Amino acid sequence: MEDLITPKSEKEAIEMLNRYNEDLLPRKFGIAGKLWVTVLCIVIAIGLYNYIQQLRFGLKVTGLNDTVSWGIYISNFVFFVAVSLVGSLITAVLNLLNVNWRAPLTRISEVIAVSAIMFAGLIIIVDMGRPDRILNMFLHGRIQSPIVWDVIVVMTYMTISLLLLYFSLLPNIAFCRDRLPNIPKWQRKMYSVLSFGWENKPEQYEIIKRAVKILSVLIIPVALSIHTVTSWLFATTYRPGWDSTNFGAYFVAGAFMVGAAAVIAGMSILRKFYVHYDEYLTDKHFDRMGRLLVLLSFIYLYFTVNEYFIPGYKMKGDEAEHLRELFTGHYAPMFWSVQIFGMFIPIIVLLFKKGRKPLPIFIMAVFVIIGAWFKRYLIVIPTMLHPFLPLQQIPEASKHYAPTLAEWSITGASLAGALLVITLFVRYFPVISIWEIAEERGIHSDTIYEHLNEKV
Amino acid sequence: MSQKSDDKEKLEGDHSGRRDFLKFGFLAAGLTVVGGGLQKVFSDNKDSAKVESGNKVKVLTTDGKLVEVDSSHLKAHECCGASPTDSREGIPGKKYVMVIDLSRCKNALKCQKACQKHHLLPEQDKWLKVFKMQDSPEASPYWMPKPCLHCDKPPCVKVCPVDATFKRSDGLVLIDNERCIGCRFCMAACPYSTRTFNWEEPQQPANILEMSYSPETSVPRKKGTVEKCDFCPDMLKQGNLPHCVSACPNGVYYFGDANEDTVCNGDETVRFKQLLRDKAGYRYMEGLGTEPSVYYLPAANRLFPFEDAEEVKEK
Amino acid sequence: MKKLFKYLYIKRLIPVFIIYLVSLFSINIYAQNDSTSSKLQASMNLSYKITNGIKSVKVEVTRKVDGKFIPVENLIVNLYLTEIKKYDPIVGDGWMGNLVTNEDGLATFKFTDNFNKLMSKVHVFNFIATTNEDLRYEDMQEEITVNEALINFTFNTEDAVTTVVAKLTKFQDGAEVASPETEMKMLIKRTFGMLPFGEDGLTTDENGEVSAEIPADLPGNANKTITVVARYDDEENNGIIEISKDIPWKILPKVNPLTRRTLWSRGNNAPIPLVIVTVSLIILIWGTICYLVYLLFKIKRLGKTKK
């Protein structure tokens, strides 16, 4: 960025480096942090309890029925997949475009991506009627089934984003191993195992740089396909509302938008709870991310119009009923709130420079994220309620869908789990890549390699 | 009965050591001879007389009540269910089709009752539904029975990730519930709302639970898996019509083999293609391209005036 | 308290006593009226059938419950044929044997060769079926008389059109005569039923013959035959007479939805292009991932070498 002070001498550079180290080392949580972790653990425990009930009594404990056989587990899965797309967006796209303000953002987004994709995989197992038979997927997998494609891409994406995170993390783990004072034994042991023999050698840095470059290219098609394939789970069926050729692009656009919002939210929270972080996550970063979010929202708006305006113009028989329910019927309040709060208001607010200040942009990001969650709900559930044949000769309970408390708590636990993974990462690892920051701020690589892991 | 216990003896013999095996073998052979002889003696007098076994079992009736009956009265699925592997092959040379004559249906629901009874289905799971349909506001409503349409290009089979639901050479689409992982993708993919899911552990009589599972009988039913109308392959194997076809008092259902070009509704046997030609047969939502094995004859020149059974019930 | 108890006790005893009295009376009333009413009423039906020369008698026993006929199973029925008095000297006049009804209330007696020989001169049969002192049902007796009738088949193929001619004869005063003006059916046996062919209401001519063309476009059975059946049905006088024959026939191409590699085939029968695309994508991407893991280990190796 323009106002970056490039160091004038090596001494100054080392000083800067030391200051970064000081600022960005992982730190013990204060009261707020501990409280936060406790709350998350409680939510997860409740969800786990309910999941055990579900294992015992079957999916009966959910609000699902023969009409709405996919519910919030699936919409939550789509949400997770959407959020996970952000890793590729920030890291790969900004990396390849060589944007010079990306360094403090990459790791945050990668962590969000990894935890989201992990819980996407978990929540899909939760949705299965027979999780005990998960191995059948590998024993009898049918390559014709979009679910098999999805399993393959989810696993691939998870591996790639883990690698992406891990490679650039190596120097920092080694740094924690060598430099963190007063840490318990297990923690040091963990660092030393995870640092994988990192010795801060220039050759090692070279390898990291090569690997990250390969990964940045590789992750783009995989990330696009993960969300496209997820959209195909719906688009390969005949149901009104899902039978759309627009779905892949629509899902990807939506995912980019919520992913960017997730990164903004993460940035805001980090900046709030860690002193000095505002020097790295500056107002400028928020401004840039705000602009990016507006751009992505416009793309999403474009696909949304395509998705609803064209069928709404034709009002084809079976589709009409579904659309009417969304536009003016039972789901209209949710539908319009999602459009207004999850898209229009953020676009308008973020168009103004004042709107892109940390606080308003944080609020807008939260709007977008919540809106995105309910948007997924609207994609999955109303369609299930409008099959081609009338809802007759079924029990009254099968004509509606209301998630049960158990279902909510399991879903909540998955969200809490993802947040916990991110939180723990922040607790034990530097969430802003120190060496990348240093590089971005013009410190010479040789200086970094030599002095990064020096004792203070 | 005695035959059965002999088989058991033999089986146990197989599992034990060689000497034990011989010992058991002799014993079993002896028992078989005696048992067979006894059976002959009995069968001379009481041909297929049913002996009350005294074993009471709980059965779910069609209206969802649990009743106790003697286990010898449960003859459903006594035979004919092939193993999950074997039932992937269709009955050789057959291609089953169904023709449903909408002009004869008066929503008597005898078909559904027979189906529920023979497949031990609880009230809320209906494999065969009779829909009240109305194609346009001016047209008069009609009743449309709908089993599984056993499509030749089945969307449900397309999407199944583990090969649990499959298409057979005789046209049947069946489910192997020992393989199904319960992802319910097939339910989402089916445009005809055909499939039901075992959301909880199904209630079943003890003697059914003891049987080994077969996709051809769809019992014992299993928690966390999908189910649907199976065209009663156990009946077809014996050359009998599916339960719904033989239960209908109005001859609505014709069932047969397209390779024989013949369908039969229990009373009447007619040429399949000619029937479709003469009565303007069609398939439901042909435009989807799923190519169902079930055809409909339009509800023209009705045998019965349309009566809204639901409204009648309310009165 | 005690008083209250006593009161209740007596109060309860009174109705019990009344019920007891009533029941005494009622048993008496029934006993006087009809001592055999504990046995159920059932009805019996006899029919006679000749299938390809094999004669059989079928007994059907049903009972009416709430306006519906339900089968009576496990009932012993004695069957007699009055014409052959000397058949069984021990049991008595014309006793053919006994039958037990199955769960559909049916029992069938098939004539053995021995029987056929005994009756070769007889052309009018009088069958009697009785039940005797069954514990559940009242005794029944039912009787039918049938005249023997015969059908003969001839087949003739001309210009790829096969015509079936069936001739019906009946016995009159011991002589076999053709039966004109009689309705007959021509059928083809199929999996679930008999498919009629020929004109509607086929009737024999003065020679007692009917003829019908087998539809040329009819597909045959798997073993390249079709089974043609001619049937005459007059339960009152002649019973059901049926004759069938397998004749060679062509098979039409079978529909087998599983022969091609499709999206709805088994996993091992997936369309080739799909397999190629997915497998190559997987190899490409996972190959790269393997390379990256290799790089990771290279980092480790570099760490071990001293600076």
Ligand code: SF4
């Ligand atoms: S629910 Fe079972 S049968 Fe249906 S698609 Fe999933 S695994 Fe296949």
